[in-house]
Amino acid sequence: MAVDVLEHGHGAHPSAPPAAPRGLRRLTRGGWLRALWTTPLAFGLATALVTGARAAAHWDPVWDLQVLLTVWTIVTPLGFLAGLGAFDYWAYWISGRPARPEDHSGHGADSWKDYFRVNTDHKVIGVQYLCTTFSFYAVAGLLALFVRAELANPGAQFVDTQGFNGLVSAHAGIMIFLFIVPVFAGFGNYVIPLMIGAPDMAFPRLNAVSFWLLPIGGGIMLAGFLLPGGQFAAGWTNYPPLAEVNPVGNLMFQMGVQWAGASSILTALNFLVTIITMRAPGMTFWRMPLLVWSNFVTSLLVVLATPFIAGSQFLLLLDRVLHTNFFVAPDGGFAIGYQHIFWFYSHPAVYIMILPGFGIISEIISVFARKPIFGYRLMAISLVGILILGFSVWAHHMFVAGMAPWLRIPMMVTTLLIAVPTGIKVFSWLATLWEGRIHFKTPMLWALGFVTMFVIGGLSGIYLGSVPIDQHASDTYFVVAHIHYVLFGGSVFTIFAAAYYWFPKMTGRMYDERLGKLHFWLTFVAFNVTFFPQHYVGLRGMPRRVADYAPEFSDWNMVSSIGAFGLGAATLIFFYNMIVSWRHGERAPSNPWRALTIEWQVSSPPPKFNFDEIPQVVGGPYEYGVPGARHAVFDGARTPVGEPEKVGTH
């Protein structure tokens, strides 16, 4: 459908792609070879521009690393993207050269090489997203292990305090902006078009660019470790004035967030347009799977909120580089103003990081309990409730920050009320289990693990939501425990659930069930060993983000560190299972879980353009146990969906 729209316009559109160029001409064709010279070229131009301008104006020093980094991190990635061919189609269009809307040479993957170029196939992009974000998960997890190694005993062990603050900040920054937020864009990319019966996303070329912005953001953040003065080290919240007086590494957070944020916004726009305009016939909003619902709501959050964090980091950048005075108190700036802008994104970001997980859990619990999701409509409505309330609670991160005192009570009320729609979801999942036939496959273990761990994280959130209790618990390890229960026990558990659930669809192979279960149980135990004691040390008086702490907390910190290394070991099992199964796993049938949603009604992996016939949606997505009920049928054959797959699936 998207293709139809783009077809009009330029007169000439030869349908066959031009023959591959040879010799030196290969350097002019979009791809890694061209990026190999356009990237250094852009870097050189940026350097010449800055040093030239500074020399001409007699500014000292001519070589100012802070200014150079600002321009480098904007211009160099653009050179890289242009070289890779991310803008080729638009450049052809703009310059009046023949653009080829029907050229599908950039779509789909026939070999592994197709995953390393600008690709317009949402399934390839989904896999690109997932592989990239899981790599960042490994990196940020490693950083966390350094942190836990340092904190295993009081006193200084391995790193100095700049090193420690850098590790803590980069761990959080990368986990949030390069793993949890974008990994859901990866699952969404792969699954949403299939689930709604669409051939691709609404804007495939934009989709390709969205992905390639991500490794750029990650590369910038990681490069901070190499800079003089070290990595950005003011926490992932990057509060001024500290962020403004810290060494230049701080810029790498500010600019990394811009690229990752732009990626996030563009993908969300794509999801919104895709979900609104490209649903298969019969797929009304009340027949959409909850995963689609949750991504719809999440995308609204992303589009409305992400510009605020972009703004907050740009204002910091202006303060640092152009010496404006947004947040510098002696010059009339207001440090708390930053926090309001920052949290106006970063609180909704909590929901951006959990709502897609809610969707995943709804799919999995329904399929593996063999029952319709309990209270489907209320489940969808509660997502919208979270969306609306989610924008009115940001200042609960600032109860002790010194903001306008009157704001505390209203924000406390909305914060506590948001427990209501969240509670509805938890109770509905439990009710879905009731009288079901529960199959404990790996995805289901993760889903059940999620529900219990997320409840603990939600309940510790009730404590933090109460202003007076927060006055004690804020900025302590209690908060560290809380966010890891909602982000790790919450989001990451849903991510693992999704990885196992859709692995057969994406790769056409089955993962190893025994290793999957081992991964779950080891993670479940190690997770609680790591993070549960942190509630205790936090309430007893251990502040967060400290490289050293009072000796009375040493025992429980040692326990936390041992747990953390257990988590590291579990992650190795996961990666081993994914990589080996992808290559050598048993062939997956198209519908190993006997699910009703549409992505399971096509082959594993699906054909390049998803559907040979457009599916017709005739009922709800979770009608398990309802005799004769169907979610979708394919016009031509009119075969009852699900039936043929029942043979030999286990």
Add this chain to the structure above:
Amino acid sequence: MIIQLAVMGVVIGAASMAAALYIPWLPDIGSKEGGRIDDLYLLASIICLVIFAIVASVSIYAVIKFRARPDDEEDGKPIHGHTGLEIVWTIIPAALVTVIAIFSGVALVKNEDLKADHRLIEVKAAQFAWSFTYPDLDITTGILRVVEGEQIELRMESEDVIHSFWVPEWRLKQDVVPGTVQRLIITPTRTGSFPLICTELCGLGHATMRTTAIVLSREDFDTWVAEQQQAAQAGGAAEGKQAFVNAGCGGCHVLADAGGTGQVGPDLDKVLPSLDAEFIRASIVDPNADVAAGYQPGVMPETYGDQLSTEQLDALVDYLVEATKG
């Protein structure tokens, strides 16, 4: 079925309640305001643990009772929802959180009720030290001393970045933001020494930005005030030692004579005998100019040159030379 479930819920609820009550999750309470916070904490715990017990028992029960046999291909019962239940689990949590919100609001208002006869203390936070000024007594010190049962109002300012004041035994915390004056109202109820901790990441020395809050009886406090005023008048070594103690130097440095035991910076008993007075003074005023081998620059505050008067600085340097001579 219902009985099994109820028994399971009661057992889980009782076990987690016991864990909540018998493990000392919070340090012993040391302020009136903190007492109200502890009451709220108990209320929240009761509500949360009841919810936890319900969720845990239902999920454990369901997982055991409704698991499918290995080759069971049947589907579950097609239950799509139950309006009554859905209303119940919307209304009850809403009511419970409203209760928490109301009690929290009441506690907050009571905690911020400033009495007429309170004591005002001015707090200055700077990387990475605290200083406390008693304007009516003309005393500035790095260790907070307050009177048991007397309400204090802290007016807090920061010289550089955001810091945060926290005494876990008092349960109260407040960020100290440059360009603003932040307030905190506390009525200490228990004598003793308590850690006073910076809880907002403030730079390289954040973990070391700690001092002590000492709650004294009124007599002990008056004695301390008299001693301070005498030492200030006496000048010389007494004033120098006072400056060392009050500026909180002992938090990071060993100095046996003044009871300093900190391990963050160099051991003064060991290093000072080989250094002259001029170098010692320079190291206090501009600590990052020449950092001892094996120590990190940027940790010791650069503010002591402003914080101490010239007189106090002279006295401190003289005292340090004297105290480490033998």
